[in-house]
Amino acid sequence: MNTDYSAMPFCSNKIRFLGIGLAGLLLVSCGYYSFKGSLPSNLKTVAIPLFNDKTAYPNIREKLTDYVITKFVEDNTLAIVDETLADVIVYGTINSITQKAVSVEQGETTSQYKLTISVKVKVEDLRNSKVLFEKTIKQYGLLDATAGLEERDRVIDETLLLIGDEIVDSTIGSW
Structure with a gap:
């Protein structure tokens, strides 16, 4: 059997060129993608007044607002300004802090609690006089049953940070 391989290098180069071209096209077509929302150009500033608090837990409203x-500030999409200058305003009310047993050992002894914080959030576009979103955000942390007040405060702080992340993500992504 006599096979002529003289056309193969040309064919191989053609396939390689086609493969590189398709890969390049694929990369270009994907373009730039971001998980952040596409903000309207007129919305550049945000105000965050002190959150309301229905829990009476010490300093919780100040901590969450901060x-x-x-x-x-870390996100750097909207600049923080006074309410009178804001394009967007974030209102919030801390509705509850609940603690529920989640891990029970022999003898029905609780070993771990789920500490849940519930915050109602309303974000308004002041330039267009419309509500961007309004929802209740719930986040939780786990607390050892033998934990003292210091540990409870740490879990509350961590949970408030998660709520802060969700508020910013929801605000930026609401457009």
Whole structure:
């Protein structure tokens, strides 16, 4: 059997060129993708007044408000300004902190609690006089049954940080 391989290098180069071209086309067509929302150009600033608090837990409203402000500063999509200058405003009410047994050992002894914080959030576009979103955000942390007040405060702080992240993500992604 006599096979002529002289056409193979040309064919091989053609396939290689076609493969590189398709890969390049694929990369270009994917373009730039971001998980952040596409903000309207007129929305550049945000105000975050002190959150309301129905729990009476010490300093919780100040902590959550500060965490949300910090998260917006880190995100750097909207600048923090006074309410009178804001394009967007974030209102929040801390509705509850609940603690529920999640891990029970022999003898029905609780070994771990689920500490849940519930916050109602409303975000308004002040330039277009419309509500961007309004929802209740719930986040939780786990607390050892033998934990003292210091440990409880740490779990609350971690949970508030998660809520702050979700508020910023929901605000930026609501457009």
